[in-house]
Amino acid sequence: MSASTGHSxxxxxxxxxxxxxxxxxxxxxxxRLAGRAVTNAVVAVFALYTLLPVVWLVLAAAxxxxxxxxxxxxxxxxxxxxxxxxxxxATDGGVYGRWYLNTLVYAVGxxxxxxxxSTACGYAFSTYRFRHKEKLFGLVLAAVMVPQTVLALPLYxxxxxxxxxxxxxxxxxxxxxxxxGVYLGRIFSDGYVPREVLEAARMDxxxxxxxxxxxxxxxxxxxxxxxxxxxxxxxxxxxFLPMVMLSDQELYPVTLGLYNWNSAATTSPEYYPxxxxxxxxxxxxxxxxxxxxxxxxxxGLTAGAVK
Amino acid sequence: xxxxxxxxxxxxxxxxxTTRTGTGTTPSAPAQRPSRGAGRAGTGRRSAxxxxxxxxxxxxxxxxxxxxxxxxVPVGTAVWLSLFADDRSGLGFGPPNPSFVGLRSYLAVxxxxxxxxxxxxxxxxxxxxxxxxxxxxxxxxxxxDSGAVRLRAWAQLGLYLPHTVPGLIAAVIWLYLYTxxxxxxxxxxxxxxxxxxxxxVDTVLPSLVNVVLWSNLGYNTVIFYTALRxxxxxxxxASVVDGAGPVRTALLVKTPQIRSAVVTVVLFSLIFTLQLxxxxxxxxxxxxxxxxxxxxSMYIFDAAFNRNSYGLAAAASVVxxxxxxxxxxxxxxxxxxxxxxxEER
Numbered sequence: 001m002s003a004s005t006g007h008s009x010x011x012x013x014x015x016x017x018x019x020x021x022x023x024x025x026x027x028x029x030x031x032r033l034a035g036r037a038v039t040n041a042v043v044a045v046f047a048l049y050t051l052l053p054v055v056w057l058v059l060a061a062a063x064x065x066x067x068x069x070x071x072x073x074x075x076x077x078x079x080x081x082x083x084x085x086x087x088x089x090a091t092d093g094g095v096y097g098r099w100y101l102n103t104l105v106y107a108v109g110x111x112x113x114x115x116x117x118s119t120a121c122g123y124a125f126s127t128y129r130f131r132h133k134e135k136l137f138g139l140v141l142a143a144v145m146v147p148q149t150v151l152a153l154p155l156y157x158x159x160x161x162x163x164x165x166x167x168x169x170x171x172x173x174x175x176x177x178x179x180x181g182v183y184l185g186r187i188f189s190d191g192y193v194p195r196e197v198l199e200a201a202r203m204d205x206x207x208x209x210x211x212x213x214x215x216x217x218x219x220x221x222x223x224x225x226x227x228x229x230x231x232x233x234x235x236x237x238x239x240f241l242p243m244v245m246l247s248d249q250e251l252y253p254v255t256l257g258l259y260n261w262n263s264a265a266t267t268s269p270e271y272y273p274x275x276x277x278x279x280x281x282x283x284x285x286x287x288x289x290x291x292x293x294x295x296x297x298x299x300g301l302t303a304g305a306v307k
Numbered sequence: 308x309x310x311x312x313x314x315x316x317x318x319x320x321x322x323x324x325t326t327r328t329g330t331g332t333t334p335s336a337p338a339q340r341p342s343r344g345a346g347r348a349g350t351g352r353r354s355a356x357x358x359x360x361x362x363x364x365x366x367x368x369x370x371x372x373x374x375x376x377x378x379x380v381p382v383g384t385a386v387w388l389s390l391f392a393d394d395r396s397g398l399g400f401g402p403p404n405p406s407f408v409g410l411r412s413y414l415a416v417x418x419x420x421x422x423x424x425x426x427x428x429x430x431x432x433x434x435x436x437x438x439x440x441x442x443x444x445x446x447x448x449x450x451x452d453s454g455a456v457r458l459r460a461w462a463q464l465g466l467y468l469p470h471t472v473p474g475l476i477a478a479v480i481w482l483y484l485y486t487x488x489x490x491x492x493x494x495x496x497x498x499x500x501x502x503x504x505x506x507x508v509d510t511v512l513p514s515l516v517n518v519v520l521w522s523n524l525g526y527n528t529v530i531f532y533t534a535l536r537x538x539x540x541x542x543x544x545a546s547v548v549d550g551a552g553p554v555r556t557a558l559l560v561k562t563p564q565i566r567s568a569v570v571t572v573v574l575f576s577l578i579f580t581l582q583l584x585x586x587x588x589x590x591x592x593x594x595x596x597x598x599x600x601x602x603x604s605m606y607i608f609d610a611a612f613n614r615n616s617y618g619l620a621a622a623a624s625v626v627x628x629x630x631x632x633x634x635x636x637x638x639x640x641x642x643x644x645x646x647x648x649x650e651e652r
Contacts, residue, residue, distance in 0.1 A: 035553075039455040046447055047465040050525055053480045054468060056491070060483070069488055121370035128363040143378050145635055147582035149604035150624040153611045154381035154388065174377040182370060208362030237473040239585045240604070244612070255475040255585075262479060263592050276483070279476045286471040291464075 054283075061280040065273050084277045091261075091274045095249055099257040100281070106172060106253055107235040114176045115228035119220055122185015123212060127198070137186075143179040152244045159245060170245040171253075175235045181227040188223030189216070226296040229289065236286055254282040382628070388621035389413065405618075412622035421600040422623060426630065428512070429602055433580050436516045437573060444524055445569070448531035449557040463532070466525035474522060478589035481518045486593065506594035518586050523579075527572050534568035535561055570642045574635055581631050584608070603627045 060068055062081040088096050125137055151174075159170045193216045201215050217224075239255045246252060252260075258278050265271035389412050391405040416422050447466065451459055469477065484490045485505040487497075496503055505514045538561060546560045547553075584604040591597035591605075599613065600606040603623060611620035 036455045039450050039453060040457055043447065043450055043456050043462050046443070046524070047462055050469050050521065051465050053477075053484060053521065054472070056484065057480050060489075117369045117373065120366040124363045124366040128359055130360060130363065140374070143374060145578055145631060146378065146382070147578060147604070147627060147631055149582045149584055149607060150385065150628045150631075151378065151381045153607060153617065153620050153624060154384035155377060156611070157384060157388070157617065158381065173373075177370075177373045177377045179374070179378075208358050209365060212362070212366060233471065233473075237475070237585075239473075239475050239588075240608075244608070255473055258479065259475060259589060262482075262589065266592055272483075272489070275479060279479050283472050283476055286473070287468070290467075290471045 057276065057280050057283070061273075061277045063273075065270070068273060068276070069269075084273055085281075088274045088277045088281070091271075095252075096254075096257065096274070096278055098250055099252050099254045102251060103236060103253040103255075103282070104285075106175065106238075107232050110172055110175045110235045111228045111231040114178045114181060114231045115224045117176060118178045118181030118227050118231075119185040119188075119217075119224045120212065122182045122187075123189045123193070123216055123220060125182065125186045126189030126193070127216075140179045140182050143177075144183065149240055152240055155241070156244045165245060166247050166251070168251060171238075171242050171251070174241060175231075175238060178227070178231050178234075181231060184227050184230075185220070185223060188220055188226070192219045192223060222296060225293065229293055229296055232289065233286060236282075254278065258282070385621045385624045385628075388617055389625050390618075392616075392618035408618065412618040413626065415619060416622045416626055421598075422603065422606050422626075425600055425603050425606050426627075429581055429583060432512060432516060432583070433577060435513070436519060436580060437576050439516070440520055440523060440527060440576060441569060441572060443520075444527035444531055444572075445562065447524075447528045448535055449561065451528070451532050452535040452561070453553055453557065455553075463525075463529060466528050468525065469521050470523065470526040472522065474585045475589055477522045478518055478586040481514070481521065482590055482593055485514055485590075506590065506596060508596055511590070511594060511596040515586060515590060518590075519580070519583070523576070527576075530572060531565060531568055534565040538564055566642070570638065574638050577634055577638065578631055581627065581634070603630075 061084060062079055064080040064083070067079075125133065155170075155174055156165065159165045164170045197215060197219075198211060201211050206214070236253075237255070238253070239259065242251075242253050242256045243259070246256065249257070249260075258275055261271050261275050261278070265275055390407060390409060392408045392412060450456055451462065456462055472480070484492055487493045493503065493505070504510060542564070543556060543560060546556050551560065582604050583602045587597050587601045587605060591599070591601060599609045604627070607620045607623045607627070610616050610623060
């Protein structure tokens with residue numbers, strides 16, 4: 001690493017085109033190669049650290065109970081991925097399918113609504129001027145900082161006063177709140193919606209709301225997808241709020257269900273394989289969404305990190 | 308992936324955008340202060356202004372209704388509740404009888420060694436976790452940016468993968484990797500003659516740090532890497548031409564310029580750590596080293612739902628909130644001072 005000459009090695013832009021003059025003193029090839037080898041080795045070790053546990057999850061989900069407890073994951077015996085899945089959906093009367101469906105509804109429905117609400121608000125912050133706007137925006141940013149766990153108990157008490165504890169809405173509504181989405185929405189509006197276009201549409205007699213829904217929203221769509229993805233992961237991850245709000249197993253999301261099964265596994269080990277297979281299936285949609293929509297993820301990270 | 312990311316809003320901060328909205332527009336837009344009584348044009352402008360404000364209100368209303376309902380009201384409720392205590396019989400039967408106790412719940416929380424121990428534990432967690440996280444992801448981002456890494460896009464994908472795994476499932480995976488009899492790691496170690504208990508007295512906190520680090524390492528690497536890619540290449544290449552080696556360039560030229568990304572990461576990691584709940588709850592199912600009040604968030608849950616003491620739980624929530632605000636403020640203050648005048652704000 002110490003001797004590799006940085007950018008000349010970028011594979012995309014050939015070695016000589018990037019530096020027409022070349023580095024003034026080119027180090028000898030020996031240490032440069034060694035440096036590059038060390039660099040790649042370090043990255044490879046970290047990549048193994050991040051990948052191997054996921055590989056373990058995949059292998060473990062494909063093994064029967066005996067093979068799982070003998071820690072022999074790499075041997076070819078005891079492979080029974082299909083029967084594991086069948087067991088998973090048969091355990092406790094097939095409640096896992098129900099949890100899976102719940103998570104999909106909470107996450108996809110919640111993230112979509114939340115993205116619409118947050119993007120509209122971010123656009124309004126970006127487009128309109130009014131008194132105390134920056135103070136109001138400060139309040140939004142402050143809400144980003146507040147730990148979810150602080151809000152859970154009062155939310156539970158509010159829900160309990162309204163008589164909605166242990167209902168779908170008690171979990172769904174609070175997860176629509178996404179102040180970071182408003183922040184992103186404002187940044188994306190600043191970047192993607194040219195003022196001139198809005199002005200031109202105004203001259204043509206377009207109403208202010210039509211302006212947003214017919215003109216601006218189309219330009220903001222990539223930003224809205226980014227906000228959607230962030231919130232999708234956040235809701236899929238959520239555990240504290242359902243744990244506080246829900247007692248009816250039929251309303252559980254996957255995370256809470258797996259938590260209960262894992263608790264049961266400490267006394268009855270037959271739950272271990274279903275927890276493992278259930279975990280793998282619960283991760284797959286997120287990995288798929290991430291792989292398909294990477295560029296949106298990345299643009300959100302950029303916008304978040306630049307500030 | 309690679310470098311084909313869409314152009315982000317980049318360096319336009321909301322503040323500069325505000326001024327741009329105000330000035331660079333055609334005459335039909337309302338000027339800074341529409342002159343009063345300017346005849347027809349004036350009323351036209353005023354009604355345009357009114358239409359704008361109405362639209363603005365309509366677009367913002369859903370979010371601010373949510374903000375009030377699931378943020379302001381709960382925070383207010385927490386503060387209010389923390390001043391009362393339910394003096395119910397020990398079993399929790401009979402009508403609740405809330406009585407005003409002032410700051411007594413706060414004194415009780417702050418004097419409770421299980422709460423302060425939990426808070427201290429999370430601070431210790433931060434002291435181990437945040438430097439490790441920042442150092443590892445910064446090194447990885449600099450290595451990726453050095454251009455010497457093969458298959459850069461694949462390396463990034465692999466590093467980022469754990470972030471798509473929900474925290475609870477990350478904890479499940481690592482719990483099993485820590486459990487003798489299931490874990491191939493412990494199996495290998497014991498064959499090598501090493502007996503380790505990864506959920507013991509001294510190992511449980513590092514084991515927990517590992518779970519959280521695994522989840523967030525790639526995410527922060529990508530944040531740092533994106534910030535590095537956004538640096539003006541001329542500055543970096545000038546230092547290379549000046550004869551600075553890649554290590555010097557990385558540490559003395561590139562790193563100082565992505566300071567604001569580092570601060571963001573530290574700030575959000577701090578907030579994340581202080582509210583740690585999911586991972587210790589799950590590991591706690593299998594080890595007695597994690598009790599029901601291991602972290603402040605677990606303390607709140609325990610106080611509210613196992614001990615039915617809402618006043619105590621509310622006071623603990625407010626204390627946790629205050630700690631979060633104080634630490635966030637300290638981090639921003641400290642960095643604003645060290646950033647100096649060359650950056651705005």
